[in-house]
Amino acid sequence: MSEDLKAKVKKYFSQYAKVEKVELEGPFVTLLVENPKEILDKPDLVVNAAKTLKKKIIVLASKPLMDEAAAAEFIRRTIPENAEIEDLKFVPETGEVYIIAKRTGYVVGKGGANIVEILKETGWRPVVMRAPTIRSTFLDIFYNVIISGAPERKKVMKKLSERIFREPLNLSRGLYATFLGAAREVGRSSVLITTDESNVLLDCGISLSSRSAFPRLDLIDIDELDAVIITHAHLDHSGALPLLFKYGYRGPVYLTRPTRDLMMLLLYDYINLSQRVGSIPFFSWRDVVNMMNHTITLDYTETVDISPDIKLTFYNAGHILGSALAHLNIESARHNVLYTGDFRFRDTKLLDKAVRKFPRVETLIMECTYGGESDVLPSLPEAEEALFSVIKGTAERGGKVLIPALAVGRAQEIMLSLVDGFERGLLPDIPVYLDGMIYDSTAIHSAYPDYLSNYVRESVFKRDRDPFTEPHFNFVSSDERPDVTKGGPAVIIAPSGMLTGGPSVDYLKLLAPGEENSIVLVSYQAEGTLGRRLRDGARELRLQDEEGYITIKVKADVRVIEGFSAHADKVQLLSYLSTMEPRPHRVFLVHGEEEKMREFGPLASKSASIRTVSPQIGETFKLA
Incomplete structure (x- = not known):
């Protein structure tokens, strides 16, 4: 073939x-x-x-038409100065030139004119990378991994093509979905799609709660796996992926560019954190780099063959930066599967809502995190009003507000709301401290404004202003944490959002005993996490310290504000099912607690006239 x-x-x-x-x-x-x-x-x-x-x-x-010096001169002459080129990196083995610039739109030019001109005249293939507004050590390391790994990646891509474009076996196995994780639970998302010709894995995450950590990877044959599709970077959807490479997987991983960058950041942080606390990580940095060299990045709406009988298209999911709905066109079965991963069906300051129109959809696999009868989230303005009220009240009594937040997504949503609050005079003039991985994650967000909301794009491209560099924001290191908790009123945003570890737990120990302080939970709190216990009313917490376990009495004001959720609530889920075009024939619910799924099924049947199925872990269904 x-x-x-x-x-x-x-x-x-x-x-x-x-x-x-x-x-x-x-x-x-x-x-x-x-x-x-x-x-x-x-x-x-x-x-x-x-x-x-x-x-x-x-x-x-077939070979460069200019040497590196002449090509560099031509590139700088062709691209306008306001592109602010920071660096040019030539890779002779692949014939690529990496152009790192602050304003990539000027690099690309109208309709890609500059890129085409550079390729035509120099023979070098331009690869454009946006320099983040916020400098990041991680991104420096990561960009170096991308550029230095280009020759190896080219070899890998040629090898992968042999499997993608192989001759069909003309088997008649049928089309099946096997649910390896996130079935009647939240976490370790993973679904295996089996066709006449192929085996494709949708997500490969870990569990962040006390349940089994990994999906049922024992139910798949790694040697027979054709592709892995990662819908977004959160570890409950991507955290087990390096394990596949550790145990021999050498196939492609499909994702968007922002997902690739954020996933690498989260895995890099996991390895470093494990080493700092003296535990052995499940995989090594070498496994992660090997995995990265097998990634294939796709833009939204770009369609490619990923096996002899499957075409993949990504669409915006509205969950976090780079998150995607994965649409599989399975030609051998004349069947289309849409897997939402995590998604949100309303616009926010950070992201536009999920896409709802597709060429064809017979089977929908949809998350149901907030599918319970009472899961109606406040609107964004209501959530912002509640947050601003807590901040103002806490500041008036001289306290500090701790907001445990996911470093990827939730932290940036909160940051943009605070930017708006400061601009409109709705917040007191107090500092906002951002700790941990939020710094590098925000740097990655600043490198991809094209993937963000119209609100952000207008600020960046029309007002030439990156909202993530607002003067009230102060990025701090671990050494500065004790000082941050002293002094006058302040807002502190720190991961992890579920208080499962990281700087948010360090701040909790220091701030929870103070009646003047507030703790605002804005993230989903999975069963078995410290955040869940706090949300459910626990006011005495046993926490691990350097010298063992300590007991903390929580005297701070604890608030739960759910309107910032990156997930669709019950109303959004039902609205999505009702307005999705075309309407699916079958809907599988995943990524939700069992009770919520039980409640959502009748709601979907009554409101959207669609029957749903809630699979169990390890269960297989014939789709066609």
């Missing part, structure tokens, strides 16, 4: 240019020509070829 495809592409383009070679790299077809101008000056040519062959085609020069 792969040789036939390469022959077709070569024959198609040989009448227009001298084709040196056709290569398959992952799901993409790479056309190497002596003079890329001959193809790129006819833009409709590539578009029509892609439609005819139903493959994404990338046109490259």
